[in-house]
Amino acid sequence: MFATLSDRLADTFKNLRGKGRLSEADIDATAREIRIALLEADVALPVVKEFVGAVKERARSEEVSGALNPAQQIIKIVHEELVTILGGETRRLRYAKSGPTVIMLAGLQGAGKTTLAAKLARWLKDQDRTPMLVAADLQRPNAVQQLQVNGERVGVPVFAPEPGNGAGDPVEVARASIEEAKRKLHDVVIIDTAGRLGVDETLMQQAADIRDAVQPDEVLFVVDAMIGQDAVTTAQAFLDGVGYDGVVLTKLDGDARGGAALSIRSITGKPVMFASSGEKMTDFDLFHPDRMASRILDMGDMLTLIEQA
Amino acid sequence: ARSQGGLGQGLLSLLSRDRLDEDTWEAIEDTLLTADVGVAPTQALVDKLRTRLRVEGGQAPDPRTVLREELVELVGTDLDRRVQVTGADGKPGVVLVVGVNGAGKTTTVGKIARILVAEDLTVTLGAADTFRAAAVDQLATWGERVGVEVVRGPEGGDPASVAFEAVKHGVENGVDTVLVDTAGRLQNKAGLMDELGKIKRVIEKQADVTEVLLVLDATTGQNGLIQARVFSEIVDVTGIVLTKLDGSAKGGIVVQVQRELGVPVKLVGLGEGPDDMAPFEASAFVDALLG
Ligand SMILES: Nc1nc2c(ncn2[C@@H]2O[C@H](COP(=O)(O)OP(=O)(O)OP(=O)(O)O)[C@@H](O)[C@H]2O)c(=O)[nH]1
Ligand SMILES: Nc1nc2c(ncn2[C@@H]2O[C@H](COP(=O)(O)OP(=O)(O)OP(=O)(O)O)[C@@H](O)[C@H]2O)c(=O)[nH]1
Ligand SMILES: [Mg+2]
Ligand SMILES: [Mg+2]
Numbered sequence: 001m002f003a004t005l006s007d008r009l010a011d012t013f014k015n016l017r018g019k020g021r022l023s024e025a026d027i028d029a030t031a032r033e034i035r036i037a038l039l040e041a042d043v044a045l046p047v048v049k050e051f052v053g054a055v056k057e058r059a060r061s062e063e064v065s066g067a068l069n070p071a072q073q074i075i076k077i078v079h080e081e082l083v084t085i086l087g088g089e090t091r092r093l094r095y096a097k098s099g100p101t102v103i104m105l106a107g108l109q110g111a112g113k114t115t116l117a118a119k120l121a122r123w124l125k126d127q128d129r130t131p132m133l134v135a136a137d138l139q140r141p142n143a144v145q146q147l148q149v150n151g152e153r154v155g156v157p158v159f160a161p162e163p164g165n166g167a168g169d170p171v172e173v174a175r176a177s178i179e180e181a182k183r184k185l186h187d188v189v190i191i192d193t194a195g196r197l198g199v200d201e202t203l204m205q206q207a208a209d210i211r212d213a214v215q216p217d218e219v220l221f222v223v224d225a226m227i228g229q230d231a232v233t234t235a236q237a238f239l240d241g242v243g244y245d246g247v248v249l250t251k252l253d254g255d256a257r258g259g260a261a262l263s264i265r266s267i268t269g270k271p272v273m274f275a276s277s278g279e280k281m282t283d284f285d286l287f288h289p290d291r292m293a294s295r296i297l298d299m300g301d302m303l304t305l306i307e308q309a
Numbered sequence: 310a311r312s313q314g315g316l317g318q319g320l321l322s323l324l325s326r327d328r329l330d331e332d333t334w335e336a337i338e339d340t341l342l343t344a345d346v347g348v349a350p351t352q353a354l355v356d357k358l359r360t361r362l363r364v365e366g367g368q369a370p371d372p373r374t375v376l377r378e379e380l381v382e383l384v385g386t387d388l389d390r391r392v393q394v395t396g397a398d399g400k401p402g403v404v405l406v407v408g409v410n411g412a413g414k415t416t417t418v419g420k421i422a423r424i425l426v427a428e429d430l431t432v433t434l435g436a437a438d439t440f441r442a443a444a445v446d447q448l449a450t451w452g453e454r455v456g457v458e459v460v461r462g463p464e465g466g467d468p469a470s471v472a473f474e475a476v477k478h479g480v481e482n483g484v485d486t487v488l489v490d491t492a493g494r495l496q497n498k499a500g501l502m503d504e505l506g507k508i509k510r511v512i513e514k515q516a517d518v519t520e521v522l523l524v525l526d527a528t529t530g531q532n533g534l535i536q537a538r539v540f541s542e543i544v545d546v547t548g549i550v551l552t553k554l555d556g557s558a559k560g561g562i563v564v565q566v567q568r569e570l571g572v573p574v575k576l577v578g579l580g581e582g583p584d585d586m587a588p589f590e591a592s593a594f595v596d597a598l599l600g
Contacts, residue, residue, distance in 0.1 A: 036348050039342060039347075039348050040347075040348060040531055041531075042345075042530035042531055042532070044343075045339055045342050045343050108528065108553075108556070109411070109413075109553060109581070110410070110411025110412065110413065110526065110553075111411065112410075112411065114442075139581070140447075140581070141415075141446075141447045141450035141451060141454075142443045142446040142447040142449075142450055143443075145442075145443035145446050146441075146442045146443035146444075146447070147442075148443075149442035149443050150442050153442070165450060197553070197555065197556040197557070198556065198557055199555075199556055199557050224411065224526075224528070226409070226526075226528075226529050226530060226532045226533075227528050227529065227530060228345040228528060228529055228530020228531065228533075228558070228561075228562065229342065229343045229344065229345050229530065229558075229561075230345070230527075230528045230556070230557055230558035230559075231530075233557045233558075234528070234556070234557060234558075237557070251409075251410060251411075251495065253495060253497075253498075254409070254495040254496075254497055254532065255495070255496070255497040255532065255535060256530070256531075256532035257531075257532075259530070260530075279410070279440070279441070
């Protein structure tokens with residue numbers, strides 16, 4: 001539907017092949033196209049402004065190679081900048097030095113936390129860990145059952161002492177789960193929590209209480225790749241409200257560009273660690289910044305062209 | 310519950326400046342863009358506003374009024390936003406609820422059932438999400454909450470046959486409305502979209518589908534337009550339910566959806582409880598968007 005950035009730039013630069021240094025007007029025209037492409041990819045506006053500024057700077061200062069079409073040159077700069085932001089300092093899960101490693105999930109309603117919990121458990125099991133899942137969403141109707149079914153699917157035990165649907169205290173469940181894990185010799189505990197809004201102070205406080213009760217080694221913020229401009233507000237609200245160490249992007253099997261990855265990374269500095277890409281328990285991967293960069297601006301083809309140039 | 314804010318004080322105070330300089334125009338544009346209105350509609354709106362203020366000059370009404378008017382017009386006020394919940398010829402009305410994963414379909418079904426029950430209509434729910442873990446139980450819990458019957462099939466069974474059975478049950482028992490919950494599906498999954506088409510066709514062997522509601526999450530960005538377009542192609546969407554408007558997201562994507570597809574937003578979701586649903590109101594929506 002949207003013209004890709006490659007198309008747009010190719011159009012802007014129709015007459016510029018081999019021209020060498022770009023004029024200020026060329027750079028402005030380019031910047032406009034990049035801005036539109038990023039906004040259509042749902043990159044948050046403040047991040048777009050900063051990003052476009054940085055690209056302009058580089059486009060001005062770099063001699064545009066005669067071998068390349070200026071459009072391609074710009075695409076290359078944009079791609080490099082994206083990868084730098086998305087990738088910068090990636091890291092692996094931190095495991096506890098002693099006792100079980102505690103991973104807590106948090107995010108908006110419907111983001112994909114419960115599904116991700118089971119996928120993560122399965123992935124850890126494949127690495128010879130002995131994870132346990134914890135049903136600490138006692139609010140969403142049948143969230144406990146959902147986790148139990150998913151736990152069964154991946155062959156990981158689920159600690160679910162409370163039935164949920166409004167009954168039980170999630171902070172207590174989380175606290176008790178650590179003792180349970182020690183008793184049963186699980187080396188990783190994954191705590192599923194209820195979905196909550198950034199603006200919901202009560203529920204945000206509850207998340208902070210769960211965190212304080214279990215002292216997690218990792219809090220992961222789970223976010224839907226389809227999210228739009230609200231990504232920054234919400235990411236910041238969760239950072240302030242509960243805090244997190246890493247981000248998981250879900251529903252990447254869709255056709256959303258996923259500009260949130262860039263927004264959240266630049267605003268919070270927290271790395272995107274995992275990618276969730278389907279409803280099957282195996283649809284899970286480490287996050288690949290280069291793939292994400294190409295996806296955000298739909299640059300797959302253009303990159304191949306540049307490599308051939 | 311949602312705080313609607315004043316009459317878009319944040320943005321509108323900018324407009325009351327004597328001279329609208331470029332910074333002001335940029336601020337207007339920024340407000341629209343950060344509400345997910347999208348680049349093209351924002352551009353069109355700003356251009357129209359500029360023209361009106363220039364042409365009408367000193368005669369122009371208060372700039373606040375102009376912007377608000379233009380936006381309300383974009384969202385559309387003269388659309389029929391009634392949800393068709395009853396059928397013809399003594400048959401039940403059938404409401405099919407569709408959308409991507411996690412948008413709020415099951416919750417919406419529960420909330421609509423609650424409203425219908427309060428209006429003394431008899432309701433049956435069809436649990437045609439046979440795929441997601443515990444989805445049927447989730448709907449059953451909603452059924453208990455609001456006191457309506459749920460027709461369910463075997464786990465992992467054919468969703469179309471569950472939908473068929475639910476509507477058949479509704480027809481045979483003289484129920485007023487059958488609400489059919491479906492599994493979340495991303496619109497780029499051809500197989501799942503075909504399945505949805507089939508669900509609708511199979512239902513129609515029993516009774517007409519009187520309303521197809523597409524559930525859109527207000528936090529959704531530009532992908533929401535693609536969702537609306539593809540779901541409309543497959544099952545002819547007749548209304549949008551905009552959920553999670555109780556959060557910080559503005560749901561501006563529906564401006565584009567309405568502009569391009571003409572499908573009206575009919576209901577808004579304002580929380581996780583059974584009563585957290587309201588009719589869509591263009592002016593309140595616009596005020597919140599500008600706020
Ligand atoms: N296509 C696709 N669907 C996903 C993915 N991750 C989760 N889902 C689906 O998205 C919906 C919501 O996922 P959940 O895991 O229930 O999300 P949640 O964050 O636990 O939701 P709440 O507990 O209600 O806040 C379900 O239908 C999942 O099957 C993904 O990567 N791709
Ligand atoms: N705050 C808020 N949460 C909502 C609203 N509507 C639904 N939710 C929550 O969003 C999450 C997903 O809702 P569901 O009704 O399960 O969504 P769904 O579309 O049926 O999900 P799948 O069947 O998994 O695709 C749940 O945690 C709901 O409680 C709303 O209007 N506001
Ligand atoms: Mg959950
Ligand atoms: Mg559902």
